[in-house]
Amino acid sequence: xxxxxxxxxxxxxxxxxxxxxxxxxxxxxxxxxxxxxxxxxxxxxxxxxxxxxxxxxxxxxxxxxxxxxxxxxxxxxxxxxxxxxxxxxxxxxxxxxxxxxxxxxxxxxxxxxxxxxxxxxxxxxxxxxxxxxxxxxxxxxxxxxxxxxxxxxxxxxxxxxxxxxxxxxxxxxxxxxxxxxxxxxxxxxxxxxxxxxxxxxxxxxxxxxxxxxxxxxxxxxxxxxxxxxxxxxxxxxxxxxxxxxxxxxxxxxxxxxxxxxxxxxxxxxxxxxxxxxxxxxxxxxxxxxxxxxxxxxxx
Amino acid sequence: xxxxxxxxxxxxxxxxxxxxxxxxxxxxxxxxxxxxxxxxxxxxxxxxxxxxxxxxxxxxxxxxxxxxxxxxxxxxxxxxxxxxxxxxxxxxxxxxxxxxxxxxxxxxxxxxxxxxxxxxxxxxxxxxxxxxxxxxxxxxxxxxxxxxxxxxxxxxxxxxxxxxxxxxxxxxxxxxxxxxxxxxxxxxxxxx
Numbered sequence: 001x002x003x004x005x006x007x008x009x010x011x012x013x014x015x016x017x018x019x020x021x022x023x024x025x026x027x028x029x030x031x032x033x034x035x036x037x038x039x040x041x042x043x044x045x046x047x048x049x050x051x052x053x054x055x056x057x058x059x060x061x062x063x064x065x066x067x068x069x070x071x072x073x074x075x076x077x078x079x080x081x082x083x084x085x086x087x088x089x090x091x092x093x094x095x096x097x098x099x100x101x102x103x104x105x106x107x108x109x110x111x112x113x114x115x116x117x118x119x120x121x122x123x124x125x126x127x128x129x130x131x132x133x134x135x136x137x138x139x140x141x142x143x144x145x146x147x148x149x150x151x152x153x154x155x156x157x158x159x160x161x162x163x164x165x166x167x168x169x170x171x172x173x174x175x176x177x178x179x180x181x182x183x184x185x186x187x188x189x190x191x192x193x194x195x196x197x198x199x200x201x202x203x204x205x206x207x208x209x210x211x212x213x214x215x216x217x218x219x220x221x222x223x224x225x226x227x228x229x230x231x232x233x234x235x236x237x238x239x240x241x242x243x244x245x246x247x248x249x250x251x252x253x254x255x256x257x258x259x260x261x262x263x264x265x266x267x268x269x270x271x272x273x274x275x276x277x278x279x280x281x282x283x284x285x286x287x288x289x290x291x292x293x294x295x296x297x298x299x
Numbered sequence: 300x301x302x303x304x305x306x307x308x309x310x311x312x313x314x315x316x317x318x319x320x321x322x323x324x325x326x327x328x329x330x331x332x333x334x335x336x337x338x339x340x341x342x343x344x345x346x347x348x349x350x351x352x353x354x355x356x357x358x359x360x361x362x363x364x365x366x367x368x369x370x371x372x373x374x375x376x377x378x379x380x381x382x383x384x385x386x387x388x389x390x391x392x393x394x395x396x397x398x399x400x401x402x403x404x405x406x407x408x409x410x411x412x413x414x415x416x417x418x419x420x421x422x423x424x425x426x427x428x429x430x431x432x433x434x435x436x437x438x439x440x441x442x443x444x445x446x447x448x449x450x451x452x453x454x455x456x457x458x459x460x461x462x463x464x465x466x467x468x469x470x471x472x473x474x475x476x477x478x479x480x481x482x483x484x485x486x487x488x489x490x491x
Contacts (some may be wrong), residue, residue, distance in 0.1 A: 007418040104414035
């Protein structure tokens with residue numbers, strides 16, 4: 001038994017494939033190796049290594065950048081599950097550095113301060129896969145065109161308010177349905193309106209879904225929030241500040257993992273929602289003035 | 300075959316496995332509870348994170364029933380994380396990580412490294428009449444085979460597929476490459 005073809009790394013299939021394996025799972029923001037271990041023990045499918053969770057970035061202000069490589073290394077060493085790390089929008093050198101560290105996924109994230117207000121990173125230049133945020137279908141398709149291997153709807157990070165996550169997944173799913181219903185001769189204008197390449201628009205119109213996995217993010221704080229997003233068709237959830245800004249991170253993390261698997265079972269959801277202690281305090285998105293909304297970053 | 304094939308649907312790419320069976324015209328259902336496990340003629344344990352799948356199986360009281368069903372001869376097919384769950388021994392797991400077992404092998408988790416080392420390749424597979432297009436994604440390797448039968452290995456000799464009795468375990472993902480040959484083999488040789 002021998003192989004008759006060379007092994008190929010960094011292919012679109014391999015990049016998108018890892019996201020397929022994360023489906024039905026919870027990806028948790030962690031800032032220390034200890035938190036990463038708690039996340040793994042609670043059943044997270046991956047962790048996002050970052051220096052400050054979005055709630056702290058929001059309250060402390062200033063420019064938010066890539067994390068210290070030592071901190072990312074420490075988290076890679078602490079866990080056996082995939083590790084993701086964030087680069088600023090358009091900051092391809094931060095992405096080069098993070099790839100060098102051997103992370104499993106890069107999040108080109110609006111949670112950090114953007115480095116480029118025009119261009120995103122050309123993600124095809126990397127062997128490591130990227131996940132990018134989107135608030136609507138056009139934005140998701142533009143990120144996929146640039147090489148994103150996974151999409152997460154943005155929500156509004158660091159708030160604990162699920163309403164923006166709701167808005168974005170409903171928008172994306174509604175636009176997918178509308179696109180699938182169009183006749184072939186309407187797709188040229190649809191591509192123009194979505195500001196996305198015609199070939200990709202045609203493919204999505206035919207299949208009725210994105211060609212990559214889509215998680216939701218931004219404001220998920222409770223098991224009910226996670227199940228809500230799963231019932232709306234998310235492939236999985238990111239939980240940022242919601243776990244380690246709550247009263248009992250381990251129990252809350254476990255409960256959100258369970259709720260993400262049994263999202264359709266109210267009996268399980270009722271049971272896992274009990275006795276979790278304080279949820280993160282939260283900020284209503286409507287109280288945040290427009291320039292401070294992170295979801296508006298990305299173009 | 301009167302009962303459908305079950306696909307363990309706690310976490311991972313279970314939908315892709317269901318789609319393969321649908322393409323092959325075979326009835327398949329997702330399994331999340333012990334009751335659902337009782338109504339299947341074979342079980343697929345999909346790709347995903349083995350730590351997560353193991354924990355969810357324990358929490359939702361599926362761990363012992365699955366272990367018992369496999370030991371009692373339920374035809375079972377594991378891909379990637381599924382192979383880890385079917386190995387009697389694992390290395391590179393987290394503290395206290397348990398498996399369903401059944402394959403007398405040692406499997407090393409994340410044996411190729413991180414995602415940068417994930418790859419795709421065409422391999423020969425004993426029992427499949429064509430080259431199998433395989434995606435290895437943070438894949439495990441079978442480091443000790445013992446009494447199991449080798450089904451596929453890489454050019455460098457690393458073992459990536461084994462079978463034993465009612466169980467087939469592979470370290471890659473035919474379900475994401477549109478490769479249905481290994482599922483056909485499972486149905487033909489194991490489920491019958």
